[in-house]
Amino acid sequence: MIVKAxxxxxxxxxxxxxxxYRNETTLAQGRLAAIDLADARHKPMGGNVILKAxxxxxxxxxxxxxxxxxxxGNDKDILDQGSDMxxxxxxxxxxxxxxxxxxxxxxxxxxxxxxxxxxxxxxxINKLCKAFSKYLVDNSWCIRHIDRSGANPSYNIVxxxxxxxxxxxxxxxxxxxxxxxxxxxxxxLKSVPKLNGTYFITVTDSDKFVxxxxxxxxxxxxxxxxxxxxxxxxxxxxxxxxxxQRLRKVGxxxxxxxxxxxxKIG
Numbered sequence: 704m705i706v707k708a709x710x711x712x713x714x715x716x717x718x719x720x721x722x723x724y725r726n727e728t729t730l731a732q733g734r735l736a737a738i739d740l741a742d743a744r745h746k747p748m749g750g751n752v753i754l755k756a757x758x759x760x761x762x763x764x765x766x767x768x769x770x771x772x773x774x775x776g777n778d779k780d781i782l783d784q785g786s787d788m789x790x791x792x793x794x795x796x797x798x799x800x801x802x803x804x805x806x807x808x809x810x811x812x813x814x815x816x817x818x819x820x821x822x823x824x825x826x827x828i829n830k831l832c833k834a835f836s837k838y839l840v841d842n843s844w845c846i847r848h849i850d851r852s853g854a855n856p857s858y859n860i861v862x863x864x865x866x867x868x869x870x871x872x873x874x875x876x877x878x879x880x881x882x883x884x885x886x887x888x889x890x891x892l893k894s895v896p897k898l899n900g901t902y903f904i905t906v907t908d909s910d911k912f913v914x915x916x917x918x919x920x921x922x923x924x925x926x927x928x929x930x931x932x933x934x935x936x937x938x939x940x941x942x943x944x945x946x947x948q949r950l951r952k953v954g955x956x957x958x959x960x961x962x963x964x965x966x967k968i969g
Contacts, residue, residue, distance in 0.1 A: 706733030860928030892928030
């Protein structure tokens with residue numbers, strides 16, 4: 704399975720999260736690896752940054768997660784300056800073989816540290832960040848990407864139906880390969896009401912599944928439609944380079960409803 708490890712931090716009144724991926728056979732193994740990751744990640748941070756929790760989940764199953772609250776030191780001997788709101792961040796360029804790249808932003812540095820990767824004045828910070836980059840490669844952390852091997856199933860829709868107080872059922876023209884909890888996208892479907900969009904599904908038969916969150920829609924099928932599931936792969940990082948520091952406004956006040964405040968990235 705692809706295990707998603709989300710590290711949740713706060714600093715003063717702001718919080719943010721960072722997500723990393725790896726291949727594991729069980730969530731329990733992913734949880735142990737994520738705790739070790741959190742410990743390695745914490746070393747170059749400011750003293751005011753607090754790791755609140757680590758959420759480990761199966762990337763293919765919605766709501767399937769474990770929570771850990773590891774005891775991670777603040778490394779005050781290395782960084783005893785404290786930190787302000789996490790405006791500054793380091794940017795890494797991670798590669799997983801040819802053609803798979805991802806930018807990784809590391810936040811939570813003291814706001815008075817403005818530097819470049821080879822800045823001699825902050826040699827210790829450079830050393831810690833480069834050590835974390837090496838850690839990601841040496842411990843098989845991955846880049847999650849769309850599987851380009853042809854594993855993204857797509858089917859024509861021949862009917863949609865739904866009774867009162869029931870979820871919408873979708874029927875495909877042939878036997879499908881979807882799984883419970885998978886996320887699918889429906890396009891080109893003519894129905895009343897309109898049902899084009901992205902849904903999590905529950906499989907009910909070899910050619911049928913229901914759309915979660917569509918209770919009592921009672922659709923009328925008017926023709927057409929295609930359903931596709933984007934399957935993802937996780938490829939181990941083969942190289943992680945420290946690009947530099949950038950000013951990027953990140954985080955939001957706790958309690959602020961998501962989407963009510965837009966921040967300019969500079």
